[in-house]
Amino acid sequence: MLDSFMSYLGSSVTPGEANNQLWALIYVLIIFAGVSVAVMAMNWLERKALAHFQVRLGPMRVGPHGLLQPIADAVKLLIKEDIIPAESDKFVFWIAPIIGLLAAFTVYTVVPFGPSQAVSDMNIGILFMLGVSSLAVLGVVMAGWASNSHYPLIGALRSSAQMVSYEVAMGLAVVSAILMTSLHGAGLYGVSKLSDGTGTLSMIGIVQAQQEQQVWFLFKFFPLGLIAFVIFAIAMIAETNRAPFDLPEAESELTAGFHTEYSGLRWSLFMLAEYAAMIAVSAIAVTLWLGGWLRPFPTWLSGPAWDFIFALFPGLTFVGLAAIAFLGTVRMPKHSYFRVQTIGLAAFGAVLALIGVLLLGIVIGAKVSDHDILNRTTEGLSNVFWFVFKVAVFMYLYIWYRATWPRYRFDQLMKVGWKVMLPISLGVLIVTAIVGVLL
Amino acid sequence: MTPVATPFFFYLLSGLAIAGGLLVITRRNAVHSALALIVTLLAVAGLYLMLYAPFVAGVQIIVYAGGIMVLFLFVIMLVSLERTIKERQFNRMWPVGLFAACALLALFMSVFAKGRALFPDRVPPPPEASNTQQIGVMLYGNYMFAFEIASLLLLVAILGAVIMAKKRI
Amino acid sequence: MNAPTKTDPNALSNLDLETPEKTYLDSNELIINMGPQHPATHGVLRVILKLDGEKVLGTECVIGYLHRGVEKIAENRTYTMFNPYVDRMDYVAAVSNGLGYCQAVEKLLNVEAPPRANYIRVILTELNRIASHQLWLGTHALDIGAMTPLFYTFRDREEILKIFEKYCGARLTTHAFRIGGCLYETYAGFEKDVKNFLAFFPSKIGEYEELLTTNRIWLERTKKVGVISAADAIALGVTGPVLRASGVKWDIRKAQPYANYAEFDFEIPTGENGDTYDRYLVRIAEMRQSLRIIEQAVNGIPEGPIMAKVPKVIKPPVGEIYHSIEAPKGELGYFIVSDGSTQPYRVRVRPPSFVNLQALDVMVRGLLVADVVAVIGTLDIVLGEVDR
Known part of the structure; x- marks a missing residue:
């Protein structure tokens, strides 16, 4: 052991x-x-x-x-009391949130937080992620049907149609990114060092391809990579049923959509699955287009000095968060009623600062002593940090979208999916392949 | 990567697939049948993985479990439950079906028994890492024509479905 | 008046509608109860929807869940005592309700409110119109899925409510006016508060518009949704912004000026297409016009008495009167029959929301469920007024 x-x-x-x-x-x-x-x-x-x-x-x-x-x-x-509606299909009602949660969490086996910071690296990694996350819709459909009620049923119908439709555009956008994993972006014609000069489906391989080609796929064959990324970024919101594509749970129309009849723990499982799925698809986007765990500007700001500065970022982030917490502590009302809260916030800030100092210490220690374990820890921390940071940006975007936009109507959603996104993503795929052959 | 506990997983997955298949035809509730079918499909995907065909397994999950079954459920959900419960579960042709199934089983058994002579004893597994690549080469190289014909056929099917569903296009 | 072009009004109430075009993949028709407990029906409206998939084949509105018998109560109260009750009908535009009632009784008594009272009335009523439109905009946007405008409008509505509170002590059901004028003189700083509001609010309208007017999703959700032609609107008795968005220039403030609206210079915004987007634009423009009216009124407010000579016990002569005003939601009319006693013999209110709600069926047929929500929002109904 x-x-x-x-x-x-x-x-x-x-x-x-x-x-x-x-x-x-x-x-x-x-x-x-x-x-x-x-x-x-x-x-x-x-x-x-x-x-x-x-x-x-x-x-x-x-x-x-x-x-x-x-x-x-x-x-x-x-x-909370666990309510199962009397007329519902008990077994399906019971198992639906579990399926959704399983699908949302299983994909994390291949999410590459770093070259070695993943549970496993499958050679069909991206296919696995798309496939398993597409199973989440089963949970939604089953929940809607098992509730035996009108609003959940309509919510489930909407959601299944929506997720299946947007998977198509999403898949095509992903394929055009996969084409780019070989050097010239034309599959077999490439001369990448990875597995006999071909492209790859492995999540870690995709990021390594970006590392070798020294370009994030967002910028490769500009603007092709960008267009594919935008398509994916839109489709992934639809896939996770978030605003402005949150029709399955449009509260003003369907009260709560497919989980109207759910409450308590089961409902929280749906929420957990939804947010986990949001993080998972963001991780796909980061891996495919934003260079996964790679730090920004690897060529422009290269050299050991810059490497050191970028390695400091994780620690500095925590120190910055701690500073915000301390600022909040100072600005707390000076009243005995708020004493516990003030102390709590200060303690929270102290914990953040401690973590930040620890991380900074590791990085500086590695720089000074050049110890192997410290070096590897520094690298791992840096990898995980940049990956999580990029995912966090997507998470913030999700919130921003929700605050800004009204909700699409169902037929408009379908129109956008099939008549706009699908042709564009197909076109990008074909042009990427042609450009790859010509180059 | 070396597989762990191969026989155990083989029998587990096969058992799941068969049990799921039996449930599909014995459940009265169509949605339950569909769920059982999903179990079968996932078990088969697992078997593909064990056969060093990860690409096929992935496609099996995406296309069958994720795509087609959702469409199945989509249609089934709109069917009135009360009516299906009242209907006969098997129609009068079931002995014929049973006979056909038995014949197929017999065929498989005989191939399994005699096949040892026909087929080479053990095929060395292809390298897992290049599985996807090999499929690509096969599909778009050796079997290009067949592949394109199949896709044309599917296109015809899609057009037919659209025409049947929509009177005015 | 033109006859309705699309639908026979008598056929509106039954759900026995023509079946849609048959296809090979017909699904069952679905009957759904939207409400009375539903987040998007703005209270306790119950709409029975007959759906084909998500397409609406027909609707039937079931009302009365908030019925309090306001008109019957009037018969057992004196004219003065009934005044606060009208605030509870359209509770987001209580000032307008009170104005209509007070003026109807004044007409019956043949009394004229003094000019200063009229100015105060106009300022408060127009502020109330803005508040009502703000509430409409927030909830309408929320129904269509945009959360943020709601909070922006409520933030600014607060300023109006503060003025009300300082003036008469109440924020929502104000009971601001009395028969014959106003009870309260304006508080010190009233004009300053109103002018402050006039100064900051135009930029806030710009803020709302920035979020919605050119927003692509908003355009797709509202344009060509819930269209009602001018002829249909007139035939169904629709009034207010809904009618004006269909292109009919009908505003009682101009057509039959009451209080002292004739003295002010303002425009009647109208739309062209009669769709949800036009109704949105019309109401936004109305907020700006209300600001114009308030500006003129607050600058020209005269000194003088605020109460006309009204007997202590109001005993109108035998007779009947119909008086209507332009409430934020449309024509608000009071029909009062007096038998010469201290209590009205009969009061009948013509509430704009109730009449406008009739148009729902015409507007949503053939649209999707999501549009029903948008159309209920755009009609700007208040169930307190529909059910009374």
């Missing part, structure tokens, strides 16, 4: 590739916990950011600035 624990530490591949089940399990647990925490953080952030978009404060009561609100919500949902 200890052997297999230690033996992996020196390797530079994923646990799956190293065939190390123990570390694979550790990674799975870390990712599961990480995603769950990220969903809670996202829940808080969404309410806060949305509130500030809309000239209100958002949660302020539970914990300082509502920081404990997601936990309070989770506890409330857990202890």
Whole structure:
């Protein structure tokens, strides 16, 4: 046991590739916990950011600035009465949220947080991600049907039609990015070092291809990569049923859509699955077009000095967050009523600052002592940080969209999907292939 | 990557596939049948993985479990449950079907029994990493013509469906 | 008046509609109850929808969930006592309701409110029109899925409500006017508050418009949705912004000026297509016109008494009167029959929301469920007024 624990530490591949089940399990647990925490953080952030978009404060009561609100919500949902409608199909009603959650979490096995920071690297990684995330729609459809009620049924119908339609445009956009993984962007004609000069479907391979070609696919064959990225960015909102494509749960029309009859824990599973899926598709977009774990400007700002500066970013981010928390502490009302909250916020800031200092210490220590473990930790931290940072940008965009746009109507949604996005993505695919052959 | 506990997973997946298949034809509720069919399809995808065909497995999940089954459910959900419960589950042709199924089973058994002589003992598994590439070469190289004909056929089917569903285009 | 072009009004109430074009993939028709508890029906409206998939084949509105018998109550109250009740009909435009009622009784008594009272009335009524349109805009946008405008409009509506509160102590059901004029003199700083509002609000309208007017999704959701022709609108008795968006230049403030509206210079914004987008533009333009009226009124407000000579016990002569005003939602009319006693013999209110709601069926047939929500929003109904 200890052997297999230690033996992996020196390797530079994923646990799956190293065939190390123990570390694979550790990674799975870390990712599961990480995603769950990220969903809670996202829940808080969404309410806060949305509130500030809309000239209100958002949660302020539970914990300082509502920081404990997601936990309070989770506890409330857990202890709520579990209602199963009398006329529903009990088994399907019971299993639907679980299917949605499973599909949303399974895709994380291949999400590449770094060249070795993934549970496993499949050679059909991107196909696996698309395939498993497409199973999420089954949960939605089953929930809508099993509720045996009109609004959920219409919500489920809408959602299944929407997700199946947008998968097409999404898939074609992904294919045009995959074409780019070979050097010239024409599959077999490429001369990349990866597996005999061909492109790749592996998530890690895709990022490595961007590293080798020294270009994020967003900018490759400008503007082809950009167009494909925009198509994907739109389709992924539709896939995750978020505003402005949140028709399946359009509250003004269908009360709550497919999860109208759900409450308590089961409902929270749907929410968890929704946010996990949002993070997952953002991870796909980051991997395919935004260079995954690669730091920005690798050629323009190259050299060990810049490497060191960019390696400081994770620590600096936490220090910055701590500074914001301390600023909040200072600005807290000076009243005995707020004492506990003030202390809480200060403690939260202190924890953030501690993490930041620890990260900075690791990076500086690695720079000074050049110790192998420290070096590898620095690199791993940097990889994970840039990946998470890019995903976080997408998460913020999700909130921004929701605050800005009205909702599409169903037929308009279908029109956009089939008559606009599909032809454009098909055209981009063909042009990418032609450009790849000609170059 | 070396597979772990191969026989165990083989029997598990096959068992799941067969059980799912039986449930598909015995459930009275069409939605339950569809769910059982999804289990079967996923189990078969797992079997593909064990046969070192990850690409086919991925496509199986995307196309069948993710796409076609959703469309199935889409249609089934609109069917009135009360009416289907009242209807006979098997029509009068079931002995013929049973006979055909038995004949197919017998065929498989005989191939399995005699096939050892016909087929080479054990084919070395192709390298997993190039599986997708090989499929690409086959489809767009050796079998280009057949592939294009198949896609044309599908196009005809789509057009037919559109014409049947929509009177005025 | 032109006859309705599309639908026979008598056939509106039954759901026995023509079946749509048959295809090989016919699905079952679905009957859905939207409401009375539904986030988008603005209260307790129940709409029975007959759907083919998501397409609306017909609707039937079931009303009365908020019926309080306001008209019957009037018969058992004196004229003065009934005044606060009218605030509870269209509770987002309580000032307009009160104005209509007070003026109807004044007409019956043959009393004329003094000029200063009329100016105060006009300022408050127009502020109330803006507040009502703000609430409409916020909820309408929310129905279509845009959350943010709601909070912007509520932020600015607050300023109007503050003025109301300072003037008469109430924010929503104000009971601001009395028969014969106003009870309260304006508070110190009233003019300053109103002028402040006039100064900052135009940029806020710009803020709303920035979010919606050229927003692509908003355009797609509202253009050519819920179209009603001028002829249909007139035949169904539709009034207010809904009628004006269809291109009919009909505004009681101009057509039959009451209070002292004749003294002010303002325009009647009209639309062309009679769709949801035009109704949106018309109401936005009306907010700007209201600002114009308020500006003229607050600059020209004369000194003088605010109450006409009205007997302590109001006992109108035997007779009947119909008086209507342009409420934010359309023509608000009061028909009062007096038998010479202290209590009205009969009061009948012609509420704009109730009449406008009739047009829902004509407007949504053939559209999708999502459009029903948009159209209910664009009609700007208040169920308190529909059910009374």
